[in-house]
Amino acid sequence: MAVVHSHHPPEDCLNCEHRHLRMFCNLTPEALADYDKIGIMMSHARGAKLFTEGDAARNVFVICFGQVKISSTSRDGKTMILKIAGPGDVMGLSAVLANVPHEVTAEAIEPCTVKTVRKQEFIDFLGRHGIASMHAAQSLSGEYLTVFHDAKRLALSGSAAGRLARLLLDWGRSSANGKPEIRFTMALTHEEIANMAGTSRETVTRLLNQFRRDQWITIRGTSLTIVKPDQLERLTA
Amino acid sequence: MAVVHSHHPPEDCLNCEHRHLRMFCNLTPEALADYDKIGIMMSHARGAKLFTEGDAARNVFVICFGQVKISSTSRDGKTMILKIAGPGDVMGLSAVLANVPHEVTAEAIEPCTVKTVRKQEFIDFLGRHGIASMHAAQSLSGEYLTVFHDAKRLALSGSAAGRLARLLLDWGRSSANGKPEIRFTMALTHEEIANMAGTSRETVTRLLNQFRRDQWITIRGTSLTIVKPDQLERLTA
DNA sequence: TCGCTCGTGTGATTTAAATCACATTCTGAG
DNA sequence: CTCAGAATGTGATTTAAATCACACGAGCGA
Incomplete structure (x- = not known):
């Protein structure tokens, strides 16, 4: 499925789209340079599953191009689509930090490019740059808010x-x-x-x-x- | 409502319940000592509202004793109870970090004692102790998971x-x-x-x-x- | 071009659960 | 103890929306 490749070339990362993303928009230059070094870029075809509900959380993903459908399914086959994630969205962060399996499925709905960072590599990165942890926490707050609104919509409207x-x-x-x-x-x-x-x-x-x-x-x-x-x-x- | 008081006495904090809480269970001793210094302890009577949906998020709360009902209400009066929070639970963190108003209402359902930390004071604390930010992020992941499961229950079951x-x-x-x-x-x-x-x-x-x-x-x-x-x-x- | 599948449109039927309308039983304040 | 207000129990009625059961067009590969 996943058609991979190439370690992330730091140079062209300086203009890379993931630069102006919510999560790490205002890190220090050093932290930013470090950020550019971790992980690899991967390309996925439409329909490819980046990860599936229940999978062990091995990576954190940051979307650079394309759209990804985030969903969850119950045993009897009903599907709940949480959101359509786009460039800048971070996926799998909560599962990695909470050290639990992915609670959702991520599927490319169009060809997309995703920065993929191994769990430990990402955690180490956060450890190296305290400030980045706060950004991660903020990113999670955002995610939390989204899901919260979904829950509210479903429960109250x-x-x-x-x-x-x-x-x-x-x-x-x-x-x-x-x-x-x-x-x-x-x-x-x-x-x-x-x-x-x-x-x-x-x-x-x-x-x-x-x-x-x-x-x-x-x-x-x-x-x-x-x-x-x-x-x-x-x-x- | 809120019957307040007394700055938190660091000494008896060494045995304080909030010590063995998810959020800051394994900070370094220094960070822990610092943690004990920030915020104040407040006591609330049954029925007291710690904060209300829509309020500006001014504080982060950590429950030491008692139980607090976390809920949200729609314009037409329907109420969704998200959880009953107990000792160790952190409230208001996502709103503080995302810099948005509280999205839920917190009401004491029994007399309770809550460590109350002003927003900026808390953020500064996280800034001082990079590792604490990661704990905060982890705490948020947990919250996220809870809400996520609620959403799933409501949507799919x-x-x-x-x-x-x-x-x-x-x-x-x-x-x-x-x-x-x-x-x-x-x-x-x-x-x-x-x-x-x-x-x-x-x-x-x-x-x-x-x-x-x-x-x-x-x-x-x-x-x-x-x-x-x-x-x-x-x-x- | 012929089918074929997929997305869409719309009626008819069914059903789960909200709502309404009470009776009964707790529970605690005075 | 007594009484008022909650909390609970249970029927009858209503209703929103799922489900079933189709028809139709558009796109697409063979």
Whole structure:
């Protein structure tokens, strides 16, 4: 599956995308140089699994290019999609630090490049640079918040409509980093959306059309625009 | 509400309960001594709110004695109880590190004593002791895992029965730290259990009795014993 | 071009569980 | 002890949404 390679060439890392990432955006230059030295870059094809729920956590991953679907599945086959991770997102950190197996599955949904750092190597790095530990802690806080909101959406937004509305809103806000653009691309199937909203595929289809008929959103091809955020917000309860 | 007081006397901290806590169990002696110096001890009466959802995160709290209910409420009044925190649990860490308002409400469900450390004081402490940052990160990983499991329970365990079963099982396992005791005390009302399982009070009552009739659990007073864990497990799906 | 699978759209049916509406039993404050 | 308010128990009713069961079009490899 994974088509690997090449140790990370420090030079071109100086311009590498992973540089402007949440996690290590403002390390000291030395720490940053050190960071560039650890781990290797790996490329994965669409559909490749970076790791699977239950696997021992052997690496920490930082996405440089591409998108990765983070999900979890129950014994009876129901899938919960937690998020679509993109460049800058760190994967597997909590499992590595808590020293437990991966609690989620990470699958490339498009060809992607990922910085891959062996568990111990990463921990050593954190040990060498105290400040980096704080960044890691902050990164985890962010992750925590995300999951927390998911939990809240699932538990409290009584209706399926509410959950879907919340999902779209959250989505619009995050995809437009910075200014609250309310247009974004939805390269997901209704099935996948259903898995994120904790509902069924049919319900997603119906609701999406409902929203469209009510003129709250418009869909052109793969691009979705939220026309009446306030109306969606109202459903949220 | 909060009846405060007295700066933390370092001497008696040497035997203090918070010493053997997950977060800072194996710091260096110096770091530990430093830890004992920061923050103050506060006592709170049953029902007191340590902080409320939406409040600016001004402090990090470490429970020394007592139990604290961690919950979150939606606009329409539905409550989700995330966990009952006990001695050793750290509260407010993610909000402080992510620099966002508290996302949950913490309420004492019995008289309790809590080490309270001002935000900046705590961050400075982490800065002084790089290794402590890693412990903080690990603590967050744990929290993350908890919330993650909650989310999973809510999203994937299709039936109310499944969610309740899972809750009881998780509960039994955690309350018996170490050996898998399956007896534990349930000082919670059906209403509160419902809020944790994401269901209604009536359903909890019915299911609990159902389980009892089927001899899967027994309840004597406030003590609950899981007799047939496997049967409950089966409901989990 | 022909199928084939996949994603989507929509009705009809079923079902789990929330809700409503009480009765009963604890529990603790005065 | 007594009484009021919680907490619990249980039926009847309602409802949201899952499920079932299709039809339709679009893309794609053979």
